[in-house]
Amino acid sequence: MTYHPAIDTILVLAMLLNLSMLASSRLATCIRLFAFQSFLLALLPVGGEIAVGELPSLHAYLIAAAAIGLKVILIPYVLMRILRSGEIHKDVEPFIGFTASVMIGALAIVASFAMASRLVLPMPPFSDLVLPAALSTIFIGLLTLVTRVTAITQVIGYLVLENGIFIFGLFLLNRTPLLVELGILLDVFVGVFIMAIVVYHIRREFDHIDTDLLDELKEV
């Protein structure tokens, strides 16, 4: 089977960062961990091509640069600004406790290894950890999205989910046109931008960003 120590290390670190995001109780820590994870993943398009013995293409460099620019610098900066700007609770408020969410995250990782061994792929990936890493990142992003109360953590969950899709996309690196991949990154950016505005307005209207309370607006 194919493996390369540096690529393996990055993918395993990405999985561990998912778990530490589930475990950390501070929003700022979550954002930093996300930025770090995105940085590691941004190395993959170039690193992956080197690992299979090709010269990195311009395509790979562009994807890496766009990912670093957006997900390592711009989006964390925007989120940190919202965090600093005012009366936001700086703590993560989970529905499920930290220990329990880490355990569920670990189960998600085990499940994605099991699933990855069953999927039929159009072509072999550059490392056999790519698929499990992608699936588990998607699962854990989803978990963050649904189990955390505040809007900011939901944005982070959405971003982690997108990171999973990014790893998945690395499979098809040479098959996907550059424009499509850049389009995905742009979508994410716009998504975060809109969410930031929404978060800002929720806070202005309600003095907090606890989206759970929005449910109570329902008509009886």
Next chain:
Amino acid sequence: MNTVWVMVAFLEALAALALPPLLMSVIAKTKAWFGGRVGPPWLQPYYELAKLLRKNAVYSETTTWVFRAGPIISLAALLTAAALVPVLSNRSPLGFPGDVILVAYLFALGRMFTVLAAMDTGSSFEGMGASREVTFGAMSEPALFLAFVVLAVATGSLQLSQMLGPTLLDEWQIAGPAMVLVIGALLVVLLTEACRVPVDDPATHLELTMIHEVMVLDHSGPEFAYITYGAALKFMLLGSVLLHVAIPHPESFVFLDPVLRVVELVALAGVVGVIESAMARLRLNRVPLLLAGATVLSAIAVVIVFARRTL
């Protein structure tokens, strides 16, 4: 030839048994250095053991034989475990397939008797410490066993001295990240089992925050010496397991091996000293998260090692 090996093994065992208090001293010196102090003399732990051994033990009237048996059985269990764990070389004095389970449960046996002795005193503080020790012990066990599973899969053996042998060098090539995860998990297990800082603070003076120290408050004289030595021995044994995984020595090292291992153990004690100086004890309700984290690390390592072999 055979007698030579027996002699070598004997000397090696003696050296290994003499080493643990020195490691405690290394930790103390590191912490003193961080605090800008000189620290106790290097041989202080040995002086203390010698002093305790010359004293008489004092027994509370409420205690039974369990209290007296506790330290002796704990020390005996740890010494037996010491015969099965390779410390200064790739060989251990004793060993048979499956002894890895015995080693883990010898540690547990020692802990159980320390706990029983603590409960026997009837002191509420000691009961509290006992409950914490058992809780954290139970939570660090899955991490330890999953780490053992990784080693067993990697080396295809259930004998500790082979699981920690030079075959691990290949595993670093095949599944390096898994080995790093195992090291992380084993470090947490080491700090938990040896009652070091992020979990327990050996230097604390407040019974409410103690775990291990509070359980042994009533012991005195030679029995307290057994406990102190036993704790140091446990640190060395778990540290050796960690080091054999982290830095497997090839078979050809025969005579250089023990020297290198001593240096590595001292360095590990230094690292633990740095951890203790750099961070505070975790809040009690955050400790389970740390131990769950260690379990998760080993679990992921297991998955990776299996995936590498079956995919």
